[in-house]
Amino acid sequence: MSDSVSGDSVSRDAGALDLPVAECLDSILAAAAESIPVVLKAPPGAGKTTLVPLALLQRNIVNDGEILLIQPRRLAARSAAARLAHLDHSKLGSRIGYHVRFDRCTSPQSKLIAMTTGMLLRRLNDDPLLENVGCVILDEFHERSLEIDSALGMLHRIRTTLRPELKLIVMSATLATEPIVQFLGDAVSIQSEGRAYPVEVIHSPHLSKQHVDVQVIETLPEALRQTRGHVLIFLPGVGEIRRTRRMIESAQSEGIAIGSDYVLHELYGDMAAAAQDAVLAPSSKRKIILSTNVAETSVTIPGVTAVIDSGLARVMRFNPAVGLPVLRLEPISQAAAEQRAGRAGRTEAGVCFRLWPLAAHRSRRLHDSPEIERADFSTAALMLAGWGERDALDFPWITPPSEETVDQAKQLLVSLGAIDQRGALSPVGDRMLKLPLHPRIARFLVAADDLNIVPEAALVAALLSERNPFRSSGPSLSLLDQVEKLNGYLMGDSRVDVDRGAVKQIQRVASQIQRIMGQSKAALGNHIDSTAVRQCLLAAYPDRVARRRAADSDRGVMVGGRGVQLAGAARASDSASPCEFFVCVDVDDRGSEASVRVAAPIEFEWLDASMIRTVDEPFYDTARRAVIARRRQYFRDLLLKESPIECQPSPEVAAVLAEAVGGDVETLLRDHGESALALLRRVRFLHTWVPELEIPKLDDAAVQNVLHQLCQSCTSLAQLQRSPWLDHFRGLFDYPQQQQIDRQAPQRITVPSGNSIKIEYVEGKPPAMHVKLQELFGWTDTPRIAGGKVPLQLHLLGPNRRPQQITDDLNSFWKTTYSVVRKELRQRYPKHYWPEDPLSAKATHNGLKPRD
Template identity: 35%
Template sequence: MNELPIQRVLQGLLERLGSGTSAVLIAEPGAGKTTQVPLAFLNEPWLEGRKIIMLEPRRLAARSAAEYMSRMLGEQTGETVGYRVRMDSKAGRNTRIEVVTEGILTRMIQSDPELDHVGMIIFDEFHERNLQGDLGLALALESRAVLREDLRLLVMSATLEAEPVAALMGDAPIINCPGRQFPVETIYKPMAAGYKLEQHMAAVISEAAVAHPGDVLAFLPGAGEIRRVQAELERGGLPADSVIRPLYGQLPQKEQDAAVRPDPENRKKIILSTSIAETSLTIEGVRIVVDSGLMRTQLFSARTGMPYLATGQVSRASADQRRGRAGRTAPGVVYRLWSLEVQDHLRQRNLPEILETDLTPLALELAAWGVTEPESMLWLDPPPEAAYERGRELLYRLGAVNENGTITSRGKRMAGLGMHPRLAGMLLQAAEIGQGSLASTIAALLQERDIFHCGSLDRDADIRGRLEAVILWERRGIAAANTDEAALKRVAQESRHIRKLLGISDGEDMDIEKSGLLLSFAYPDRIGQSRGDGRFLLTSGRGVEFPRAQLLSRCAYLTVAEVDDQKGAEGKILLAAPLSIEDLYRYHTEEIEEELIVEWDSTSGSVKARNQTRLSAMVLRESSASQPSSELVAEALLTGIRSEGLGLLPWTKQAKQLRQRLQLMHLADPQWPDMSDEALLECMEDWLFPYILGMRNRADLQKLQLTSILEHMLGWDRKIRLDQEVPTHITVPSGSRIAVDYSDPAQPVLAVKLQEMFGLYETPRIGHGKIPLTLHLLSPAQRPVQITSDLASFWKDGYFDVKKDLKGRYPKHYWPDDPMEAVPTKRTRPR
């Protein structure tokens, strides 16, 4: 005990928390902080007989730490030191140190905000930045600020950046402690092309086990990979005196203990573990680490509104933690299944869970705490606003909060169950209709990995088969074919635990055909309506489909509990149950809406009206509506015009010119109405709506008098000014009255025969003489021979070249030598 590095800083830590209420301890791996620090505070006078609560992120670590401290005291676990994790606890009335997991701490603070019986809370391995850890610290800080100013808070970590958390805790002192780390050699073994992970991992483990002394700790992303690597290793390549020990959170306690403790036959252990062994645990005898470099985390898709499991590269901090496992008790070696180049590009740390996960549970806990705005609390990383709002919207749909985000009586009961709000809401609603026992089994199944042995995309998605297997196990102790017996036991145990929480007897009848209904209580956003061919539209608007044809593919309605949504336009349904239309109407009546839909149909070019019965994005029933109001029809017409463009309206030549003239005035003076497509489409309610009342289709729109409608926008005074400044026609020297082309309002054009302009020296202008017209001077064949905005310059420099060119082609026409003295004419020659 005295050899542990933590002993060097314990006295300073005791003094800091004797005079203050906060501290941050940064202790490197192997320092002994997890087991030594809580014991050191047991006899502090300020504790006054109260408990020390130490938070551990994982159940195995919590149990192991409590057992180790108990052995140090020469006691049984549950005496001075105990633990409490979900569905397992060893703690009594005399327990002074309780090691708990994160959800347990949250429940403790929620049920007793003053924490009368607690003198100190220790947050161990805080660098993992789990959602519940961040929440627990936020609640503890608020409890201390408002109710318990003497409550001691200690944050411990191996790799945390200490300054931000110290500032959060009121500039808490930071104590640093070096670890006890033996040298560890690092060997990079990137996977060659064509190899699968399990093949490469098994090969490297075999190589390392033969080449080096000590036990092997191999890190893999999940239980599936562990099973496949184990199968590869069992084919051969390991030393004869070795034994394979899986280690992951869902294993039975006995198997976890076998992986952590020394082998009773002194064999070489090959421990295949998830990141559960990354921190907190010291596994005696491990001198070899083989790291796949992968980890599995639950992320939340903002695109689909659904959570999903993702496998990704570990951070540099996690890789270093794993490497350190090899040097706890003696020199070791780590094999990394990636290259040195990849190592140089690893991100420094894992992203805090609060920034990338489903925040519905957090929103419920804060509502139960009495907080509707999370920014009012202290966070290392505040909950992202969009994700938090999505979580609160789901809570409202589940009946856990009201429109203001304040918790309801149902919400309080949901929070007390200590599980995801979806499952908690399902359990309460199911109990009300006499199906609490079935809901308990469903909830247990949804929190466990699949009890069937099969690939995720090949399995039958019907949850009813799994329920039947669990019921068969509970009632007769028989494991159905192709089931995982260990998983069955865990589901049965969890189901009994939930029934006990709800006060439901084990003998309550279960109607498995109500499975889809109960799932709809948990997943109201995942009720699906068939689109044919095994494809479904969810109430959320998301499209999903079965990866292969199965009986559920033919259901009219179902509820989806699990979706593979990582790629593709449509999610893959992994777990679901059928839902009858009768149950849908009976139990989701409040969410079903009757709606009159009046919308533009581009195919027929008319407004269609129909009555719809909807459940969110799903249309349950539809029929034609006969007499929608003229206002609704007019609004639909406007929508049609916006979607198809202003070309749907009857733009006569006169209307087009008027619009162009008005746009010229707008360019000169923005106070005049904007006639661009964008502007007219945006404000159609102002200028067009009154004229289309009573109309219903494209033919009706053709009756509109757009010239009159646009003039009405102007008023009398502006119309007079428009005619004066931007005339429709210009009278040229020949006496002809020629229309001005305003197609380009920035450059109006007057196209006129050259002979009709004789005698006019200056270019005609509009806009009170400010805007010169662009003259298209035409040949006798009405083709432009000159384009100019400077007529005087043309007469002087260009006319004679044009005359020379055209006189031979049009000898009968009038080509005077002096255009200024000539008589203008629209005929071949002047009279």
């Protein structure tokens, strides 16, 4: 068969042409031929995954270029390729092939290749322009994984800058097309309504506390009774699939009426290709298919007429405890539930049993959020660095990440040595980029590869990312103890009490990691190189290094300043010979101190020397009222050790001393430096009462500026108090301004007794003078300042130096109040001078009657 065939060549398969998307093919192909991006919305089963790429290939719309059909899962990529090759009457791997992780079926003649999004991203890293590719089809875009968002952004940039002829088709089952069209700018939106039969949805009457597998067994007989076709059961994961299968297989012996005329299948992403193909193959018997959400939209299983939906899925979330993404069990959205129910109505009317009540359904979120809003961004950030993108916020995202998310990812990659502060990829980062794993695990394995301990590292990585396989009874096990015991179990030690299902999953993950590292599955032998493993953990968690507070303490401080406490297995990890330093691998950060569940002791000598710095740091000692200095050594911001050194004046010392004083300069000057404090208050008084003088205000900023200048030559408060504050303050004014200050706001005033009395200026209060009453004899009026605008508040003192009267109207006091005060004071102090007429009497400074 030639690569180019007539326009009717798609009609070779009547079943294919009978699919709803066939009605839209002409519009899709016309736009693609003009290199106009197409956004196609069509429900599952409408034929978009089958007809669109096949039509592009058979009508040679891409002029002999490759067509890449991008699928979110390996199962979908393989099954799509097999279906397309069958319709094309070609051998799988010739004109049509697939490429998924650990499995590739293509040839130099392949023109249509179904691949996972991860494989597309890796190809973009190796071939940023997709030189031989004519068209990229992003299928199942509604899933909005971070990978597919990244791919769309990169493809959009390629099209709009270097390859405008590159054809792009985005296909979605449920997502609104308008945002995608607006993002692409010049795209056309096409919608296929699809074809579906009615599906009766039956909700559970109440929320059940039973396990999902029990609920499925209780519902399955009714699903088999009501319909004639296959039964598709949605479960959240492989563990639930296995448990449900065991219950179904033993159901007859327990008297549950489900019959035996059926074939039981499992369907999930990591299963063998042959087993997946068996699910999709025709069968004379009814099928009961236990599936994860891969059957939601990624594959269409013909003949399903009943769906049992657990309403649960495992969703990738970032787990700050271990600094890695993990799968969490969560309720699905309403939109996902509708997709699952629709699987029962592809060939005839069907029924969907939802294992949750209608009221609970209405409270579920309407749609799934894009993964970029909830996932760890560091994997995407590393990929962008591999593409030469220095700033992730400048990348064309259909849903941009938050600035905080990007910054956290960048700081992690910098700490791992994957990129530099400018965002450029390092040689270590380039090696990490070749591993389709989270950057922490990738860094761990790069270090393991350097130390030749990949088998041990693969097992550790699997233990960190999967469920703990050890039973809860018995003492806590450290991470290294777990590796040793698990290795012993794998080598035949039956005394180790483990969950076999969890162990199998860990083995699968460890084997996958070894394949990723280009190594065949290898046994660990009897000895684990624990020293090398701990060194690799340090490489993966340099931001989690902690130092013990004391030699015998289980408390410490982690990089970043967080207090931590070793607990359980972490405490057991170094109980025999506690190390001063340890790496916190699994951290519960909810309490006042973070609880470290998994830790690994490390040696000081292992710390990256380039991240260790020695600095001389000044500190304020409140007891000494002085700045002291210490020489400190840090790993990142974690204090390693310190020693005292002599403190000398410097800009750093000045800053610490100024911070100790803070904004309370007046208290400092009150203790020492009254003239300077008086000038400060006098100037502020004039600024308030005589603003027309235009004397600059000694505001807080000006005072702080003087403080910082004087601190440059001091190391203590005592030195600072003795500094020339008055000279610095007066230096802020020219000579005429100084004269105005002295004239309008004098510091002292001479009273009739001949004494010079200080005027007190306090902000928010009138200027005041404390003076003995007898020193004012002969004055008729209150003295005024500020050009006569402000009378002084006179505190008239008795012989005991206590105020007998406070007034700002001396004339009124003499006339109305003096006689009363005189009478009382004459009785108490008869030796003192109390004339009847204070205006004609001679003032005296000591209060006694003056001698003639």
